[in-house]
Amino acid sequence: MxxxxxxxxxxxxxxxxxxxxxxxxxxxxxxxxxxxxxxxxxxxxxxxxxxxxxxxxxxxxxxxxxxxxxxxxxxxxxxxxxxxxxxxxxxxxxxxxxxxxxxxxxxxxxxxxxxxxxxxxxxxxxxxxxxxxxxxxxxxxxxxxxxxxxxxxxxxxxxxxxxxxxxxxxxxxxxxxxxxxxxxxxPQMSIQETAQEFAVNMSNYRHWDEAVRHYVNDCLKGVDGPREKEFNMRWIASMVADTYRILIRGGVFLYPGDCREGYSAGRLRLVYEANPIAMLVEQAGGKATDGTSRVLDITPKGLHQRSPLVFGSSREVEKVALYLSGSSGT
The missing domain is CATH 3.30.540.10 (Fructose-1,6-Bisphosphatase, subunit A, domain 1)
Structure with missing residues (x-):
């Protein structure tokens, strides 16, 4: 060993x-x-x-x-x-x-x-x-x-x-x-820059903003769509397991806010979930945002504050930000 x-x-x-x-x-x-x-x-x-x-x-x-x-x-x-x-x-x-x-x-x-x-x-x-x-x-x-x-x-x-x-x-x-x-x-993990796997809870599709649905739809269109490559979807409902997979083989994780009561800022807690995951991901060469802005720059307003979270392969996280900021990302 x-x-x-x-x-x-x-x-x-x-x-x-x-x-x-x-x-x-x-x-x-x-x-x-x-x-x-x-x-x-x-x-x-x-x-x-x-x-x-x-x-x-x-x-x-x-x-x-x-x-x-x-x-x-x-x-x-x-x-x-x-x-x-x-x-x-x-x-x-x-x-x-x-x-x-x-x-x-x-x-x-x-x-x-x-x-x-x-x-x-x-x-x-x-x-x-x-x-x-x-x-x-x-x-x-x-x-x-x-x-x-x-x-x-x-x-x-x-x-x-x-x-x-x-x-x-x-x-x-x-x-x-x-x-x-x-x-x-x-030692010294390095998350690959590009991704062909995305992790998201598809059961929330109907609650998402149009920009999030647009991103996921384009991924699902595969090689024939605007992304011009095939994507796999993975969702474990255990962030540690999803993060571990991304550290090992790349990919992107999304938990956006949605229109359900209490979920406008997503489900994950900033201080003890999003922040430590963001630090680990960034230190491995990836990126972590609330969709558009760097997670680690957010000043918490409360211990149990929620935050949307997108993290993983740097180029794919940037691509998600383009969709959420109003660009098609293509």
Missing amino acids: SGRTLEAYLHEFTESSGAVDANVAQTIRLFAEAAVRMRLAINDGALGDAFSAVREAAHAHGDEQKELDVFADELFLDAARRARVSFYASEELAHPVALDRSSEIAIAIDPLDGSSNIDTNVSIGTIFSILPSKGDEAATFSQPGSAQLAAGFFVYGPQLAFALTLGRGTSVFVYSARLEAFVEAY
Whole structure:
């Protein structure tokens, strides 16, 4: 087996750095340990107590909350507490949790992305963002994504995989049960510039703006249409799985806003979903926008703020922006 272990990678990162980078590295170590425990809980499947049970209460923002969501949140909250993080902001919680106000870093996290797939044995994951702490919750989580110190996600799929950026490129690690360690499988990822796959929830077609429908229609026309090439469509309803595929073989992901009540700004949360994914994608040479503008430049107005999201192969993301800005893109 070739490749550095995650521990060696983090050691190299902190070798000549200061206390903040050391705190970032320690948080990532503890999150990696939590992800291994999470994978074991998921592997219990329907035999586990927390696997498919649904809580009567929903998230503060209305999504159904399963027991496994809560288990994941408590697991990563404990890791953040041991890592001496200042604030922990989660999709599962209405407000951030203050942990160690003297710490210079904070966490924003979606502890269990794609939880609608839990019962059907489809890949799910954990997405996190590490931000500089500004001393209070409001200031810390109103920073644009460009302020992130690190970002990553775990995929609990056929492999336990970990995509990570420390602002120096994006690498993918895979967990080795034999070594009991994450090993770098794909160093310095580079997303191909062009795409022939798009990921979008076609069931929302009737709710989209005309520009979004126009883009998708032109993709579906294939080689005989204005795009003059064949496209495949992929949609997993688990953003970590869709992102992982795009990191490995290119493509574009779209979750636009639509005309449904509460969906004018899309469904995905800016602070702990769109921002970390955008950082990972950009560090791998791709692009991430809200359709037309760079995601990492957006200043959040609230922890659970939603944002449209388009990311992946740079030229295709640019092509989507042309359609949404009023050009046919052809």
